[in-house]
Amino acid sequence: MFPCPKCSHAVATKSGIVKGRQRWKCKDCGYNYTVANRGASKEQKRQALELYLEGLGFRPIGRSLKVSHVAVYNWTREFGEKLDEIKSDTEIKVVEIDEMHSYVGQKKLLLDLDYC
Ligand SMILES: [Zn+2]
Numbered sequence: 733m734f735p736c737p738k739c740s741h742a743v744a745t746k747s748g749i750v751k752g753r754q755r756w757k758c759k760d761c762g763y764n765y766t767v768a769n770r771g772a773s774k775e776q777k778r779q780a781l782e783l784y785l786e787g788l789g790f791r792p793i794g795r796s797l798k799v800s801h802v803a804v805y806n807w808t809r810e811f812g813e814k815l816d817e818i819k820s821d822t823e824i825k826v827v828e829i830d831e832m833h834s835y836v837g838q839k840k841l842l843l844d845l846d847y848c
Pocket residue numbers: 736737738739740741758759760761762763
């Protein structure tokens with residue numbers, strides 16, 4: 733539990749869930765506040781994925797990052813889905829970048845001519 737952001741009172745009662753986050757109601761001033769899921773930081777996820785790609789199992793990764801192996805499993809699955817998205821997007825992105833590149837190239841050429 734987190735102290736009230738308004739009065740720093742440390743006692744609060746659960747007051748429902750908002751957008752997947754636990755909402756708390758301060759017992760002192762009655763202020764409602766939510767706290768970010770005390771789940772993983774981006775850094776933790778990144779480390780978990782690195783370890784996973786090195787061939788470590790979910791449990792050892794979980795142990796070394798002090799998270800549950802279920803969380804590790806979910807992150808790698810999340811990552812796998814993103815990887816698929818990236819793969820299917822690759823072709824389109826390459827074309828876009830190429831166009832951008834030749835556009836920038838042309839513009840630079842014109843600028844160079846202006847200088848002459
Ligand atoms: Zn309060």
